[in-house]
Amino acid sequence: MMDTEVAISGAGPTGLLLGAELALAGVRVRILERQRERHGQSRALTLHPRSIEILELRGIADRFLALGRTVPSWHFAGLPRELDFSALDTRHGYTLFLEQARTEQLLEERARELGVEISYGHEVVSLAQDDDGVTVAGVGPDGDFRLRAAYLVGCDGGRSKVRESAGIGFPGSDGTMSSMLGDFAVVDHDEIAAAGRTPVLIAPLSGGLTRFVVTSPERMRVPAAEPVTFDEFRETLTNLAGTSFGIAEPRWLSRFGNATRLAENYRSGRVFVAGDAAHIHFPAAGQGLNTGLQDAMNLGWKLAAEIRGWAPAGLLDTYHAERFPVGQLVTDNTQAQTLLLELTLVPEYRRPVTALRELLNSLLELPEVNARLAGLVSALSTSYPAPDGDPLVGARLPDRMLGSEGAKLVHSGTFGYAGDGAAEVAEGWKGRITAADSLPENVREVLVRPDGHIAWVRRENEPPDAALREAAITAWAGAPERTAVR
Numbered sequence: 001m002m003d004t005e006v007a008i009s010g011a012g013p014t015g016l017l018l019g020a021e022l023a024l025a026g027v028r029v030r031i032l033e034r035q036r037e038r039h040g041q042s043r044a045l046t047l048h049p050r051s052i053e054i055l056e057l058r059g060i061a062d063r064f065l066a067l068g069r070t071v072p073s074w075h076f077a078g079l080p081r082e083l084d085f086s087a088l089d090t091r092h093g094y095t096l097f098l099e100q101a102r103t104e105q106l107l108e109e110r111a112r113e114l115g116v117e118i119s120y121g122h123e124v125v126s127l128a129q130d131d132d133g134v135t136v137a138g139v140g141p142d143g144d145f146r147l148r149a150a151y152l153v154g155c156d157g158g159r160s161k162v163r164e165s166a167g168i169g170f171p172g173s174d175g176t177m178s179s180m181l182g183d184f185a186v187v188d189h190d191e192i193a194a195a196g197r198t199p200v201l202i203a204p205l206s207g208g209l210t211r212f213v214v215t216s217p218e219r220m221r222v223p224a225a226e227p228v229t230f231d232e233f234r235e236t237l238t239n240l241a242g243t244s245f246g247i248a249e250p251r252w253l254s255r256f257g258n259a260t261r262l263a264e265n266y267r268s269g270r271v272f273v274a275g276d277a278a279h280i281h282f283p284a285a286g287q288g289l290n291t292g293l294q295d296a297m298n299l300g301w302k303l304a305a306e307i308r309g310w311a312p313a314g315l316l317d318t319y320h321a322e323r324f325p326v327g328q329l330v331t332d333n334t335q336a337q338t339l340l341l342e343l344t345l346v347p348e349y350r351r352p353v354t355a356l357r358e359l360l361n362s363l364l365e366l367p368e369v370n371a372r373l374a375g376l377v378s379a380l381s382t383s384y385p386a387p388d389g390d391p392l393v394g395a396r397l398p399d400r401m402l403g404s405e406g407a408k409l410v411h412s413g414t415f416g417y418a419g420d421g422a423a424e425v426a427e428g429w430k431g432r433i434t435a436a437d438s439l440p441e442n443v444r445e446v447l448v449r450p451d452g453h454i455a456w457v458r459r460e461n462e463p464p465d466a467a468l469r470e471a472a473i474t475a476w477a478g479a480p481e482r483t484a485v486r
């Protein structure tokens with residue numbers, strides 16, 4: 001007897017979105033969260049374009065946009081020339097400044113609206129899996145607990161107990177450098193305004209707080225696990241910027257490093273890992289949370305399909321096949337960015353690395369180069385491997401192709417289909433496919449996955465072929481309820 005269909009360890013952004021995605025598809029979900037309550041601190045401050053798009057795919061982007069502030073460009077490796085998100089092929093060409101605590105609060109609201117059960121104060125300690133399910137053991141407010149689920153997903157961060165207990169390797173490198181962050185209730189705003197360009201990152205937060213992030217040659221070799229003291233922070237800031245900007249009343253002091261690791265497999269039987277449980281890296285260009293949301297969006301509908309019994313063979317394995325390469329891209333580009341930062345702080349490399357940065361900065365002035373990196377960091381260029389030669393297959397459906405109608409197609413978490421015989425297709429795969437009338441340019445038929453990526457297209461110059469269409473749809477959405485869809 002199962003206690004729940006899917007258990008998720010961790011109610012961070014990844015676990016919360018995954019829970020919501022599964023519940024949207026009618027799956028019973030329980031999230032186990034170690035903390036007794038939310039601590040309210042925010043590591044991440046941004047949501048990039050693809051994250052906004054996926055929220056729009058579910059009709060909830062407005063909730064996030066209402067609380068944040070949009071900026072049209074974003075940095076890469078801290079180079080002065082920024083990535084121009086506004087030039088990208090999207091209606092959401094900006095990054096949204098929104099503190100992680102607020103993102104989590106909105107995702108939790110969404111998950112609860114859909115009926116996800118979230119159990120705070122429940123720490124997952126171990127797991128055992130067999131052919132039918134997973135037994136999760138942990139410690140809760142009332143002592144030890146055991147829970148039986150058909151599947152378990154570890155969204156429990158970089159030190160994931162689920163990953164470890166499932167025996168999933170986490171190869172990579174330990175950190176070589178660290179930075180410090182401090183959130184302060186009291187600062188000298190006039191001094192900040194007068195400072196101009198400084199080597200310190202300064203950002204206003206909600207509640208009147210101000211965040212400072214510092215990386216200094218003197219302190220960057222301190223291990224990330226070592227606590228930060230106020231005196232250390234103030235002295236480092238003063239050495240770097242010539243002033244301590246009047247900081248007082250610290251609310252949060254923390255150190256983070258560039259340890260970089262990637263799960264060798266995102267799946268082990270009935271156990272999956274997503275978000276930081278699958279990949280850790282320095283927060284260069286703000287990609288970790290965003291990548292976790294996109295992992296959740298990829299896994300949710302596939303796991304739901306398996307549980308509902310209509311998943312085509314091998315669908316669940318496409319989670320690793322599609323998301324692992326994205327994890328590689330993110331861990332690679334963050335390592336490259338971090339090196340460009342780290343080496344400017346090492347005296348013997350300062351000159352050549354500064355020259356390299358200047359060179360890269362000049363390259364970023366070329367629109368094509370800028371767009372290439374902006375596509376990578378925004379995740380808009382993420383395209384999943386597809387056997388079909390058509391470049392559209394595997395890519396996201398650009399939102400401008402169908403306008404807001406395109407997003408509405410998959411609001412309810414189904415596949416979207418537009419083109420010939422739409423009503424018949426929707427009837428054949430009832431509840432799995434939503435039909436639309438509008439079509440992208442140069443396309444006669446298109447099947448869009450629940451995560452907004454294109455599963456199949458027929459171009460205008462290709463003849464209609466009902467058998468081919470049925471096979472293509474079946475490959476992703478499973479066998480039709482009725483076969484007479486030709």
Ligand SMILES: Cc1cc2nc3c(=O)[nH]c(=O)nc-3n(C[C@H](O)[C@H](O)[C@H](O)COP(=O)(O)OP(=O)(O)OC[C@H]3O[C@@H](n4cnc5c(N)ncnc54)[C@H](O)[C@@H]3O)c2cc1C
Binds near residue numbers: 010256
């Ligand atoms: C300084 C800094 C700045 C950053 N800025 C950005 C940014 O601007 N943009 C961006 O995209 N990313 C950024 N990141 C990265 C981002 O914060 C993480 O990638 C993101 O939090 C990962 O989300 P997650 O849900 O996968 O994991 P987490 O947020 O780590 O959540 C994991 C959850 O699991 C719980 N948990 C852990 N173990 C257990 C257990 N055994 N049982 C039950 N529950 C458990 C934890 O309590 C936690 O709530 C930044 C990181 C840092 C350090």
